[in-house]
Amino acid sequence: xxxxxxxxxxxxxxxxxxxxxxxxxxxxxxxxxxxxxxxxxxxxxxxxxxxxxxxxxxxxxxxxxxxxxxxxxxxxxxxxxxxxxxxxxxxxxxxxxxxxxxxxxxxxxxxxxxxxxxxxxxxxxxxxxxxxxxxxxxxxxxxxxxxxxxxxxxxxxxxxxxxxxxxxxxxxxxxxxxxxxxxxxxxxxxxxxxxxxxxxxxxxxxxxxxxxxxxxxxxxxxxxxxxxxxxxxxxxxxxxxxxxxxxxxxxxxxxxxxxxxxxxxxxxxxxx
Amino acid sequence: xxxxxxxxxxxxxxxxxxxxxxxxxxxxxxxxxxxxxxxxxxxxxxxxxxxxxxxxxxxxxxxxxxxxxxxxxxxxxxxxxxxxxxxxxxxxxxxxxxxxxxxxxxxxxxxxxxxxxxxxxxxxxxxxxxxxxxxxxxxxxxxxxxxxxxxxxxxxxxxxxxxxxxxxxxxxxxxxxxxxxxxxxxxxxxxxxxxxxxxxxxxxxxxxxxxxxxxxxxxxxxxxxxxxxxxxxxxxxxxxxxxxxxxxxxxxxxxxxxxxxxxxxxxxxxxxxxxxxxxxxxxxxxxxxxxxxxxxxxxxxxxxxxxxxxxxxxxxxxxxxxxxxxxxxxxxxxxxxxxxxxxxxxxxxxxxxxxxxxxxxxxxxxxxxxxxxxxxxxxxxxxxxxxxxxxxxxxxxxxxxxxxxxxxxxxxxxxxxxxxxxxxxxxxxxxxxxxxxxxxxxxxxxxxxxxxxxxxxxxxxxxxxxxxxxxxxxxxxxxxxxxxxxxxxxxxxxxxxxxxxxxxxxxxxxxxxxxxxxxxxxxxxxxxxxxxxxxxxxxxxxxxxxxxxxxxxxxxxxxxxxxxxxxxxxxxxxxxxxxxxxxxxxxxxxxxxxxxxxxxxxxxxxxxxxxxxxxxxxxxxxxxxxxxxxxxxxxxxxxxxxxxxxxxxxxxxxxxxxxxxxxxxxxxxxxxxxxxxxxxxxxxxxxxxx
Numbered sequence: 001x002x003x004x005x006x007x008x009x010x011x012x013x014x015x016x017x018x019x020x021x022x023x024x025x026x027x028x029x030x031x032x033x034x035x036x037x038x039x040x041x042x043x044x045x046x047x048x049x050x051x052x053x054x055x056x057x058x059x060x061x062x063x064x065x066x067x068x069x070x071x072x073x074x075x076x077x078x079x080x081x082x083x084x085x086x087x088x089x090x091x092x093x094x095x096x097x098x099x100x101x102x103x104x105x106x107x108x109x110x111x112x113x114x115x116x117x118x119x120x121x122x123x124x125x126x127x128x129x130x131x132x133x134x135x136x137x138x139x140x141x142x143x144x145x146x147x148x149x150x151x152x153x154x155x156x157x158x159x160x161x162x163x164x165x166x167x168x169x170x171x172x173x174x175x176x177x178x179x180x181x182x183x184x185x186x187x188x189x190x191x192x193x194x195x196x197x198x199x200x201x202x203x204x205x206x207x208x209x210x211x212x213x214x215x216x217x218x219x220x221x222x223x224x225x226x227x228x229x230x231x232x233x234x235x236x237x238x239x240x241x242x243x244x245x246x247x248x249x250x251x252x253x254x255x256x257x258x259x260x261x262x263x264x265x266x267x268x269x270x271x272x
Numbered sequence: 273x274x275x276x277x278x279x280x281x282x283x284x285x286x287x288x289x290x291x292x293x294x295x296x297x298x299x300x301x302x303x304x305x306x307x308x309x310x311x312x313x314x315x316x317x318x319x320x321x322x323x324x325x326x327x328x329x330x331x332x333x334x335x336x337x338x339x340x341x342x343x344x345x346x347x348x349x350x351x352x353x354x355x356x357x358x359x360x361x362x363x364x365x366x367x368x369x370x371x372x373x374x375x376x377x378x379x380x381x382x383x384x385x386x387x388x389x390x391x392x393x394x395x396x397x398x399x400x401x402x403x404x405x406x407x408x409x410x411x412x413x414x415x416x417x418x419x420x421x422x423x424x425x426x427x428x429x430x431x432x433x434x435x436x437x438x439x440x441x442x443x444x445x446x447x448x449x450x451x452x453x454x455x456x457x458x459x460x461x462x463x464x465x466x467x468x469x470x471x472x473x474x475x476x477x478x479x480x481x482x483x484x485x486x487x488x489x490x491x492x493x494x495x496x497x498x499x500x501x502x503x504x505x506x507x508x509x510x511x512x513x514x515x516x517x518x519x520x521x522x523x524x525x526x527x528x529x530x531x532x533x534x535x536x537x538x539x540x541x542x543x544x545x546x547x548x549x550x551x552x553x554x555x556x557x558x559x560x561x562x563x564x565x566x567x568x569x570x571x572x573x574x575x576x577x578x579x580x581x582x583x584x585x586x587x588x589x590x591x592x593x594x595x596x597x598x599x600x601x602x603x604x605x606x607x608x609x610x611x612x613x614x615x616x617x618x619x620x621x622x623x624x625x626x627x628x629x630x631x632x633x634x635x636x637x638x639x640x641x642x643x644x645x646x647x648x649x650x651x652x653x654x655x656x657x658x659x660x661x662x663x664x665x666x667x668x669x670x671x672x673x674x675x676x677x678x679x680x681x682x683x684x685x686x687x688x689x690x691x692x693x694x695x696x697x698x699x700x701x702x703x704x705x706x707x708x709x710x711x712x713x714x715x716x717x718x719x720x721x722x723x724x725x726x727x728x729x730x731x732x733x734x735x736x737x738x739x740x741x742x743x744x745x746x747x748x749x750x751x752x753x754x755x756x757x758x759x760x761x762x763x764x765x766x767x768x769x770x771x772x773x774x775x776x777x778x779x780x781x782x783x784x785x786x787x788x789x790x791x792x793x794x795x796x797x798x799x800x801x802x803x804x805x806x807x808x809x810x811x812x813x814x815x816x817x818x819x820x821x822x823x824x825x826x827x828x829x830x831x832x833x834x835x836x837x838x839x840x841x842x843x844x845x846x847x848x849x850x851x852x853x854x855x856x857x858x859x860x861x862x863x864x865x866x867x868x869x870x871x872x873x874x875x876x877x878x879x880x881x882x883x884x885x886x887x888x889x890x891x892x893x894x895x896x897x898x899x900x901x902x903x904x905x906x907x908x909x910x911x912x913x914x915x916x917x918x919x920x921x922x923x924x925x926x927x928x929x930x931x932x933x934x935x936x937x938x939x940x941x942x943x944x945x946x947x948x949x950x951x952x953x954x955x956x957x958x959x960x961x962x
Contacts, residue, residue: 116827119859144874146857148825148832150786156823158834158857160874163909165931179907179933181876183834183855201855201876203907203933 024102024126024177025161026076026093027064029249029265031212032226032236034196037147037157037184040214041249043265044078044091044106047159047182048120049145051087051110054080060247060267067259071097086111091122102128110145117148126177130170137168141177153188165203179203192216196226206231214240224251232256238263245269300392301894304328307351307389308897309889311533321897322551323515323527324350331393334467339369340400344544351389353537353740354675354695355703356381370396380700383742385781406468406503415465419960422893424456425479427952432480432601432943450601450943452482458552459491470499476552480601480943492600495557497548507564507572513549513557516576516719517541518620518633519666520679522689522711522729525721526556532723534777534791536738536752537695537705539723540677546574554598555582558616575619581610584641592646602943613640616719629668633681636661637718650761653714653731660684662717673697679722687714689729691722693736705738713760724756725771725797731760748779758798767811769798788823801843812844814883833858841883852884853877854902858891867916874909877902880934893924893957906932906949924957 028035028043035046039053044062059079066072076093091106104127110120122145127138145159161180168175184198193215200208212226222240227233238251251263304325311324327348336345338360346357356379363379364370373396376387432450458476463469475491482488497512515526520541531539545564549557562576583598584591585608595608615638622631638659645654664681678692693707707723713731720729723736734756741749757770774794781787795816800809818839825832836855842848856875863869871891879886885903891912892898900908910928917923932939932949939946 113828113830117825117830117832119830146832146859148827150782150825156834160857163874163907164929165907165933181855181874181907183836183857201878203876203905 024093024095024104025180026062026074026095027251027261027263029062029240029251029263030196031214031224031238031251032196032198032210032228032234032253033200033208034184034198034210034212034226036145036159036182036198036200037155037186038194038196039147039149039155039186040194042078042080042089044076044093045104045122045124045143045161047145047147047157048089048108048110048122048143049118049147049157049159051080051089051108051120052112052118052147054082054087054110056272057082057270058267059270060265062249062263062265064261064263066261067255089122091124096129099131100129102126104141106143108143115149117146120145126168128168128175130173130175132172133170135170137170137175139166139168139177141166155186157184157186158182176204178205212236228253245271300329300332301325303389303392305889305891305897311350311535311538312889312897312899320527320551320553320556322553322895323549325895325897326550328393330464330467335393335395337397337400338364338373338394339396339398347542349390349393350538350542351535352386353381353535353703353705354540354542354677355537355697355705356386358670358675358695359697369398372396381697381703383748383781384746384784385748385779385787388784406465406500411465411469415463415469417962418460418462419962420458420460420462420895420957421960422456422458422460422895422955422957424953424955425454426946427954428946428948428950430454430940430943431945431947450480451485451487451603451606452477452480452601454479457483460550462550468501468503470497470501470548472497472548472550474550474552476554478599478601480599487600487606493552493554493598495549495552497550499548505565507566508546508574509561509563510546510548510576511561513559514546514562514576515549515557516546516562516574516618517544518574519544519631519664519681520677520691521722522666522679522681522691522720523633523662523664523717524618524620524635524719526558526719527721532736532752532754532773532775534750534775536750536775536777537703537740539693539705539707539736539738540675540695541722546576555594555596560616570624571621572624573619573621576617578614578616580614582612582614583608583610584612586611586641589641590644591641592644594643611641614638627670630666632663632665634661634663635717635719649766650763653716653760655683655716655718660717662720664689681715681717681720683715683717685714687712689715689720689722701742703740705736707736709734709736725754725773726762731758731762733757733759746781748781750777750779751775764800765798765811766800766809767798769811771795771797771813773797785826786824788821791818791820791822793818799843810844814844815842816840816883829862829864831858831860833860835888837886837888839879839884839886841881843883850881850884852879852881852886854879854886854888856888860891869914871912872910874907875902876907878905879903880905890928891926893926893955894959895957896955900930904932904936905934906930920961922959922961924955924959926953926955928953 025045027033028046029041030038035043042050042054057080061077064074074093074095078089078091080089087110089108093104095102104124106122106124108122110118112118122143124141124143125138126141127136129136141162143161147155147157149155159182162177165179167177180200180202182200187195195213197211208228208230210228212224214222214224216222220242224238226236234253234255236253241248245268247267249265253261308321308324331348343357343361346360359379359381376382433454456479460474462472474495476493477483477491481492495513500509516524517527518524546562558578559580560578564574566572583595591612600606600609618635620631620633642658644656645651661684662681664679666679669676673696675695681689689711691709695705697703709723710733711730716730722729724732734754736754738752752775754773759768761767777789777791779789796813798811799814801812802809816839820837822835834857838853840849840851854877856873859872861870873890877886879902882903885901887899887901890898908930912926914924929952936949939951
């Protein structure tokens, strides 16, 4: 019981400190969460327009751990189907522990229009378990995304999660689900070095400013470095490894107060 | 849930149907909306978009033949500056008629954005159109008829509709509740035969006004007009509802004002003369008749007479102010309806040469009751009485690369107003404008609408300087600086005061499909600031800095717009800054296989303090133009669609919702109050051409 209370306390502290990094959206594989304009990497529940840039079908899973507490982990899965007309994905995530957990399943569609721009939409069904009422409550949360490439070097991305500010009400409480507006850019200094920048605004929270660089050092190895500011400045680092059709991304970020947040994602890319 | 399903269907349909390959044609209505947006971008009051749209739409249907045009005709393209108009005329004078439309690129001071905007409204033809006789057969067979039906209502119920309006004089409702339904409805009929005969009628019922009941028998507002152009010696004949504009607007301007905007050179008044009134505005027009006659030796004269009932709160043959909103929803509002008879007579005589234009304007207004404003400090010099006369002399001189313009006016009690300025184009890449204005505190006339800081043309002096520079291909820099002084207290400013206003904008047009701009504005305005321990409000400077970035990109049938704007405000020297921010993403798609066009926007805003309120233009149904104000924290989204059912029927539909996230439990106040944190607006417009 003591452990449970401690976990609840930590979880509530985390949610206070990071109101804009909602646990229901898994972190992206892009450095510092700069995924909204990142045309090279796809992540679960991120900008659905990026689905359009996928040339091959792929499957992936990821694990995110917050502050070395297994109860504050998110596990997610994504299967992406690439077709000539439209790309689609199916995503699922699970966060929490037995007394409190949240799940989200999403069906997304994205299309790339001659590499000039891409549009995407995802329909997420979010469900949370409320121990007070011993019941699950859910809501449909759409996600809309857009990406436009002004040239082969520069692109801009936009996405919104839960634009209608849908919340969940129970007999005892109301759970506020984040409504997020994201805008970001991607700039390739060279084919090996990309600079990403992003601003997120959760409608009831502070702004989150994030930036980072991803450097393809070798054909098999990439390095990432970045930071974001959402009240605290959080430095982020990571690397990517490529082996045949497997891609492994490992990221971590160091919160000055709460400690280390780590992420690992594994993807398999099918041949055409 | 329902709205999510609708959105899902729309987006899926859009994604699956997107036939990418074809460039989106820039439609005329989009061009007009873009021009208007830039023109009204920095103003908090939305000018009359209906009139603006109708004039440019009419121009698109009857394009100007550049080889046989005049300054007056070119000035109808409101987005062109005075210098640009003169440059076009100078080019035609110097090199003769144009061979084709591409020659526009050779004219000084016209960049590609200007030329693209001009294209729908101009043509190049060798032969001159002759003014034919008007035959009844042609009018009946070749005239164009249009019928518009518009409906608009909020999804939420406002406080004013909570209890029913019983009858006028019922003391239990205390005149607070609305008489009618929350549905807004207007019907318009338009007829035109080329640009020679224009006729139309407009009926309107505002939300809250009853249609049939104790208060109304039918629509609340009726309007009609007939305009005939080029009939014998008559240049224009107008009957019914009309507007009149002469000179620089110191005496008579009932149209849109050429105020401060990002078109920094467009501060010179144009669109002179008498013209039909076809808007749904219920105050700003004349009702009667008028004519403009062409006289020998380049003389021209206009005369008009108007007699209409206006709204005011009258007590014992005296009224304190004119009620201009046109709303007749509550008992109080209905009691003010059509209580004053206003008669206006006026005229203008002008002499026009190629290099010179000069004229005299006179107007006399008479009420059947006495106007006596409630006296306070700021309105001490406001007009009071039953009759008022105003006269003015205006001029424009073109010499080399210099244009001089101005107007001097005086009211019946000999209080003056003066506006004078010049535009200069020393190099083809540089255009300059300077305007000095002085409006005496006692100069208070009903139809003046000239360049000024506030909506009232009196009690102000100031100097406006503007420049437009094309430093490199694809780049344009626009800037203005305006310094002004109010010698007597104004509304909300309890002491003589001064202020300044700067704008700096950089435009970059990479190519036809990609353009962007950065706009910085600094204003330092005087305002009353209530302070603790002070009995009287203290007048202090309110400093506001705002920065806007906007990017427009089109590809295939899609077009996108991304914009972000932030501002910071300081009320008084030692006060803390407050901040406001908004950003939005627009997506427009025009189907290839269907006559359907969709606009979608998602926007968030964060402006906790009222001083940080933000404005952002949004697309709307035809003839409507929205620049909603954003104040608080929340988001807004809309879906706007246009569907051409066939050649005769076109419909527009818009649904927009604002959701506040700042824990507010009600929106607005009084009868307009809505319980909750959401406000939803639905509009529907049907056009029938026959």
